[in-house]
Amino acid sequence: MIHIVLHCPEIPQNTGNIARTCAATGAALHLIRPLGFEIDDKKLKRAGLDYWDKLNITYYDDEEAFFRLHPDVCIRYFSTKAPRAYTEVTYPEDVWLMFGRETAGLPERLLAAHPEDCVRIPMRDGLRSLNLSNSVAVAVYEVLRQRDFKDLRSDGHPTTFDW
Numbered sequence: 001m002i003h004i005v006l007h008c009p010e011i012p013q014n015t016g017n018i019a020r021t022c023a024a025t026g027a028a029l030h031l032i033r034p035l036g037f038e039i040d041d042k043k044l045k046r047a048g049l050d051y052w053d054k055l056n057i058t059y060y061d062d063e064e065a066f067f068r069l070h071p072d073v074c075i076r077y078f079s080t081k082a083p084r085a086y087t088e089v090t091y092p093e094d095v096w097l098m099f100g101r102e103t104a105g106l107p108e109r110l111l112a113a114h115p116e117d118c119v120r121i122p123m124r125d126g127l128r129s130l131n132l133s134n135s136v137a138v139a140v141y142e143v144l145r146q147r148d149f150k151d152l153r154s155d156g157h158p159t160t161f162d163w
Contacts, residue, residue, distance in 0.1 A: 010036030082118035
């Protein structure tokens with residue numbers, strides 16, 4: 001199982017897009033409060049469109065509540081400050097991918113406490129970061145690529161073109 005953890009997300013459209021990615025890939029979504037929006041926000045719902053009923057979503061009152069419920073899970077912490085690229089690690093069957101808020105990323109204390117589990121998405125120097133929903137999509141699809149996209153080719157559509 002792939003678990004996407006958003007640590008205090010601020011922008012409803014990003015969370016809606018991430019929810020759509022989770023629904024499309026079978027990943028679970030975990031939201032740690034405080035959130036920068038209301039869950040019934042129109043922008044959030046519109047970005048996720050009609051996928052909300054296909055989503056496995058869990059809410060946590062705060063970071064402490066999250067770690068109390070999941071003390072021993074394998075978490076990969078995504079940060080622009082991480083020493084290794086996200087492609088340099090393997091992802092176990094039950095993996096948790098954690099991303100920070102759009103304006104500040106993950107708290108420094110989390111990164112410092114888990115340096116061996118921190119990964120980054122490479123990008124050009126001088127740029128701050130990718131959009132949060134794009135980063136989540138990149139990470140989820142790397143995990144799926146390492147698993148040969150297991151369970152994602154069963155929709156009945158042909159996988160080759162007849163040009």
